[in-house]
Amino acid sequence: MCNYNLRHANLDDVDEIYEIEEESFDSPWSRKTINDEIETNVFGDYLVVEEDGKIIGYFGMWLIMDEAHITNIAVRKSHRGKGIGSLLMEYGISYAEEKQLFGMTLEVRTTNAEAIGLYEKYGFQIEGIRPKYYQDTNEDAYIMWKYFRGEE
Numbered sequence: 001m002c003n004y005n006l007r008h009a010n011l012d013d014v015d016e017i018y019e020i021e022e023e024s025f026d027s028p029w030s031r032k033t034i035n036d037e038i039e040t041n042v043f044g045d046y047l048v049v050e051e052d053g054k055i056i057g058y059f060g061m062w063l064i065m066d067e068a069h070i071t072n073i074a075v076r077k078s079h080r081g082k083g084i085g086s087l088l089m090e091y092g093i094s095y096a097e098e099k100q101l102f103g104m105t106l107e108v109r110t111t112n113a114e115a116i117g118l119y120e121k122y123g124f125q126i127e128g129i130r131p132k133y134y135q136d137t138n139e140d141a142y143i144m145w146k147y148f149r150g151e152e
């Protein structure tokens with residue numbers, strides 16, 4: 001029986017979030033960036049999910065005006081495909097909905113089938129492309145949106 005605990009991130013979580021960053025992305029955020037996002041970014045909101053006290057995934061967004069911009073979501077490799085990403089998305093979406101936002105948006109590598117599958121599962125749709133958005137590989141990004149109040 002899995003025992004997951006979902007909560008807001010704090011500065012004690014930086015090292016574990018960094019571990020997940022490192023194993024999840026070719027160009028991971030630094031410890032300092034993660035620290036600053038949690039400590040000083042007034043727009044940032046970060047969630048972690050723990051299993052038996054160990055962080056196994058995290059989710060971040062910026063709440064700006066009436067939009068939520070998802071900055072990152074990642075799950076430890078050992079725990080993928082078990083619904084953890086879905087758990088984080090559902091919490092993030094309900095949090096944004098409670099704040100009566102217009103919608104949520106994000107960028108994702110056009111080759112990242114797992115993440116695109118996760119976002120589509122929760123009603124995000126591809127609305128555009130940012131050419132060569134990722135400087136490390138020159139890859140394009142899809143811009144995806146999920147609207148709460150209907151398109152304007």
Ligand SMILES: CC(C)(COP(=O)(O)OP(=O)(O)OC[C@H]1O[C@@H](n2cnc3c(N)ncnc32)[C@H](O)[C@@H]1OP(=O)(O)O)[C@@H](O)C(=O)NCCC(=O)NCCS
Nearest residue numbers: 024073074075080081082083084085086108114115117118
């Ligand atoms: C994207 C990520 C967070 C998904 O987390 P997860 O815990 O494995 O996700 P879940 O088990 O909840 O799966 C949710 C949905 O994602 C999609 N998905 C997950 N694994 C997939 C795969 N291998 N292929 C295609 N779709 C996949 C499916 O739509 C799945 O829904 P379903 O199980 O109902 O079919 C995880 O793969 C990850 O950490 N990837 C590396 C970091 C990353 O790329 N983050 C996105 C940055 S934009």
